[in-house]
Amino acid sequence: MDRGGRPDRAVRRCHHAVDPLRGRVFRPSSDAGDLPEVPRPYRCIPPIRLEHAGRGLDPHGSGGAVMAEFEATVFDAPTERIRQMTAVIRSALTGLPSPRKMLDLGCGTGLQALDLAKELPDTAMVGIDVSANSIAAAKAIGDLSGRCDFRQADYMAFNEGPFDLVVTDSCLQWIEAEDSRLAAKLATDVAPGGLLILTMPERCGFNLALFSVRRILALLRSPLTDAAILWLARRLHPHHDPAMLRQRVDYMYWVPRRLWDHAFARMLADRKFKVVSDEPMTHASLGQPKHRTVVLLRR
Ligand SMILES: C[S@@+](CC[C@H](N)C(=O)[O-])C[C@H]1O[C@@H](n2cnc3c(N)ncnc32)[C@H](O)[C@@H]1O
Numbered sequence: 577m578d579r580g581g582r583p584d585r586a587v588r589r590c591h592h593a594v595d596p597l598r599g600r601v602f603r604p605s606s607d608a609g610d611l612p613e614v615p616r617p618y619r620c621i622p623p624i625r626l627e628h629a630g631r632g633l634d635p636h637g638s639g640g641a642v643m644a645e646f647e648a649t650v651f652d653a654p655t656e657r658i659r660q661m662t663a664v665i666r667s668a669l670t671g672l673p674s675p676r677k678m679l680d681l682g683c684g685t686g687l688q689a690l691d692l693a694k695e696l697p698d699t700a701m702v703g704i705d706v707s708a709n710s711i712a713a714a715k716a717i718g719d720l721s722g723r724c725d726f727r728q729a730d731y732m733a734f735n736e737g738p739f740d741l742v743v744t745d746s747c748l749q750w751i752e753a754e755d756s757r758l759a760a761k762l763a764t765d766v767a768p769g770g771l772l773i774l775t776m777p778e779r780c781g782f783n784l785a786l787f788s789v790r791r792i793l794a795l796l797r798s799p800l801t802d803a804a805i806l807w808l809a810r811r812l813h814p815h816h817d818p819a820m821l822r823q824r825v826d827y828m829y830w831v832p833r834r835l836w837d838h839a840f841a842r843m844l845a846d847r848k849f850k851v852v853s854d855e856p857m858t859h860a861s862l863g864q865p866k867h868r869t870v871v872l873l874r875r
Pocket residue numbers: 643646647649651652653654681682683684685704705706707710729730731732744745746747750751752
C-alpha cells in the first residue's frame with residue numbers, strides 16, 4: 577500500500593490490466609464459505625510471461641529463478657484446504673499450552689493465518705511470503721483479530737524466531753537453500769517444545785511422473801501450453817474459481833527443490849525434530865502433487 581492507502585504500483589498495474597476482462601473472467605467462488613474474500617483488485621490474472629517459454633526450473637540448479645517467479649505471483653488456498661489444515665493444527669495442539677507466537681511460512685494471501693486467528697485467540701500471528709502481491713492481498717483482506725502481521729520476506733533472511741508454532745503449507749519444497757541449511761533454520765525458528773506443522777509433496781511414483789511431465793512442459797512453454805493447461809483445468813474443475821485456476825498455471829511448469837522423504841525427515845530428526853504424525857493430505861487434482869501433512873515436535 578502507498579501512504580494514501582491505495583494498492584502499490586505493481587498491484588495497481590495488475591488491476592488495470594485485468595479490469596476490462598473482469599466481467600468475463602471473474603465469477604463468485606463456489607467455495608467461498610465464511611472465509612474472507614480476497615478483494616478483486618488483487619485476484620488479478622498474472623500475465624503470461626513469454627520470456628519463460630522453453631525454460632525448465634531445475635530443482636537443484638535454478639539459481640534464484642523460482643524465487644524471482646514467486647515474487648510476482650498471488651496464491652489463494654482453497655477453503656477446503658484451509659479447513660483441513662486448521663483441523664490438523666487444532667488436533668496437534670490438543671493438550672498443549674496455547675502458542676504465544678505463530679509463524680505461517682509462505683502464507684500466500686494469508687487465509688490460513690486469518691482462519692487460525694479465530695481458533696487461537698491468545699496467539700500473535702506472523703505471516704511471511706516472498707510474494708509482494710500475495711502480502712498486499714493478505715493485508716487488504718482485513719484482519720478482524722488485529723493479531724495477524726503479514727510481511728514480505730524470504731524465509732532464509734527472516735530472523736524473528738523462535739516461534740511456538742510454525743505452520744507451512746506447500747512452501748518448504750520451493751525454498752532456495754541447501755536442505756541442511758533449511759533444517760538448521762527451522763530448528764532455530766521453532767522453540768524447544770514447539771511444533772512444526774508442514775505440508776510437502778512426498779516422494780512417490782505419482783509425483784515423480786508428474787514432475788517429469790512438468791519438466792517437459794517447461795521446455796515447451798508458450799502461450800499455447802498456458803492456454804491448454806488452463807482449458808484442461810477448467811474442464812476438470814468446472815466449479816473452481818477461474819482466477820484460482822489461473823494462479824496455478826505457473827506451477828504446472830515448476831519442479832520442487834525437495835520432497836518429503838526419508839532424507840529430509842532424517843535431516844530434521846538430526847535437528848531435534850520428532851515426527852508426531854504423518855498423514856496424506858487430500859489429493860484434489862491430477863495436476864497437483866500428492867502431499868503429506870507432518871506434525872513435528874521440537875525437543
Ligand atoms: C503453493 S504456495 C502456498 C501458499 C499458502 N501456504 C497456501 O497454502 O495457500 C507457496 C508459497 O510459498 C511462497 N514462497 C516460496 N519461496 C519462499 C521463500 N523463500 N520465503 C517465503 N515464501 C516463499 C510463495 O510465494 C507462495 O506464496
